[in-house]
Amino acid sequence: xxxxxxxxxxxxxxxxxxxxxxxxxxxxxxxxxxxxxxxxxxxxxxxxxxxxxxxxxxxxxxxxxxxxxxxxxxxxxxxxxxxxxxxxxxxxxxxxxxxxxxxxxxxxxxxxxxxxxxxxxxxxxxxxxxxxxxxxxxxxxxxxxxxxxxxxxxxx
Ligand code: THU
Numbered sequence: 001x002x003x004x005x006x007x008x009x010x011x012x013x014x015x016x017x018x019x020x021x022x023x024x025x026x027x028x029x030x031x032x033x034x035x036x037x038x039x040x041x042x043x044x045x046x047x048x049x050x051x052x053x054x055x056x057x058x059x060x061x062x063x064x065x066x067x068x069x070x071x072x073x074x075x076x077x078x079x080x081x082x083x084x085x086x087x088x089x090x091x092x093x094x095x096x097x098x099x100x101x102x103x104x105x106x107x108x109x110x111x112x113x114x115x116x117x118x119x120x121x122x123x124x125x126x127x128x129x130x131x132x133x134x135x136x137x138x139x140x141x142x143x144x145x146x147x148x149x150x151x152x153x154x155x156x
Contacts, residue, residue: 004139004140004144005115005137005138005139005140005144006128006137006138006139007131007135007137008136008137008138009134009135009136010136011136012078013136014128014136014138015079017041017046017088018088018090018126018128018138019033020044020046020091021044021046021084021088021089021090021128022044022092022128022136024042024044024052024054024090025042025043025044025054025069025090025091025092026042026092026101027042027054027091028042028044028054028055028056028069029041029042029093029094030042030056031054031055031056032056032057032058032069033056033059034055034057034059034096035059036059036063036066036132037059037063037066037104038096039094039095039096039104040056040057040093040094040095040096040144041056041057041068041070041091041092041094041104042054042055042056042067042069042090042091042093043055043056043068043069043070043072043073043089043090043091044073044089044090045073045074045077045086045088045089046075046086046087046088047081047084047085047086047087048053048084048086048087049084051081051084053073053076053077053080053081054073055069055070055072055073055076056069056072057072058071058072058138060101068106068107068109068110068150069091069093070091070106070110070113070114071109071110073089074086074089074113074114074117078117084120085121085123086117086125087126088125088126088127088128089114089123089125089126089127089128090127090128090129091104091106091127091128091129092104092129092130093130094147094149101130102130103130103131103132103133103134104129104130105129105131105132105137106127106129106145108146111145111146111149112146112149112150114142114145114146115142115143115145115146115149115151116151117142118142118143119151119152124140124142124143125142125154126135126138126140127139127140127142127145137155
């Protein structure tokens with residue numbers, strides 16, 4: 001099922017929980033380790049009991065080992081709070097030493113991983129990001145970001 005996608009011109013137009021999570025993601029960019037790309041990404045998750053988990057991208061001199069902020073956040077959540085459900089994920093980015101946000105849609109690998117988390121918890125995960133057209137994008141479910149994503153049903 002393709003879920004709905006909402007676009008917002010201004011961050012202020014989002015609901016207060018989403019705005020709060022975007023601010024948490026912005027704060028998390030301070031912990032990016034991005035000496036190679038100089039692209040600082042922050043992600044924030046809010047769980048069903050209100051817990052917020054934040055993370056930032058972590059790069060490596062062996063480039064393929066770089067890890068996106070979204071996946072750092074998701075794996076930290078799975079390790080520390082396996083029993084809780086993710087309600088929402090926000091992701092933002094800026095170039096190093098730039099205050100202004102850069103548009104940054106989740107990469108395909110992260111979409112695939114978010115989708116599996118959604119399947120694991122059997123409930124949608126809302127995703128908020130600052131899209132390439134400089135509009136805020138909110139999707140009700142990760143499934144909207146990756147139609148026909150690969151899933152465990154392939155093995156059944
Ligand atoms: N990056 C993320 O953290 N999330 C994404 O969804 C896209 C890319 C990071 C990985 C790398 O450290 C830098 O941005 C440039 O690709």
